[in-house]
Amino acid sequence: MNKEICITVVTICYNSEKYIEETILSVINQSYSNFEYIVIDGGSTDGTIGIIKKFESNIDSWISEKDNGISDAFNKGISLSHGEWIIFINSGDKFASDSVLEIVYPQLVENKTSDIICGKIDLYRSDGSKIKSYGGVYNRKQFEIENTVPHQAIFHSKDYFLKYGLFDENYKYAMDYELMLRKNNIHIYFIDTVISIMLAGGKSQSNLRSVCIEFFTAKEKWLKKHKIMLYFEYWYSISKYYVSSIKNNIK
16 A cells, blocks of 8 residues: 555445455455555454454454444544545445456546545346446436435545534434435536446345435435425335336346
8 A cells, every 4th residue: 555545445344254255355456556445343253353354464454343333333434544535345345346446546536626426336136147237427306316326336535524524323224325415515426437346135225114214314304395295205215116126026
């Protein structure tokens, strides 16, 4: 790692011995070397710690201790970071290729005044079959209805956290959405590149109602919308997800 750190990659995990090694390898094998790698473990009791120690020489900083959920773990990673940009590649996810950071780095430099630089993700089933690619040019009106910015493809400006605060620990699922709603004129620059691969069936995908309630709460807090519209969007999101799930299963 060079002295002038530009990118911080944070991985959070808990009892992830099945997936953590693949995630770590996707980070440490990046062809671009000017980044730091931080791993935040929630006090795993399986073989996760042993795998982290196996790659300890490639990890700049790691801790293992109980936390208060995903937002707390994210915030621990931010507090340890030195990079101008931060991306979260959590256990079970991985970079789409070994050249992702090398491809993205020039865009981070050229668009350094952006709050967020975001690409696309590929969503896969556990059997290795691809479901779809997700992500596109940011549209505020659509974003206020549903989260169109995939968290696993976001490079967060460190300055944004300094100005608008860390992740709200009251949110267990929609913490990334709530964070982006805080600034009305948030500047999100889109890169037409697949940043990461995400495994379907994660915590948020298996707790749809709780996720939608948190999205409702975040919108009610930051957007000037009538509650009737918020309820409409709540049921719209649930219906859209179930229709999408049925189509994916048929395919």
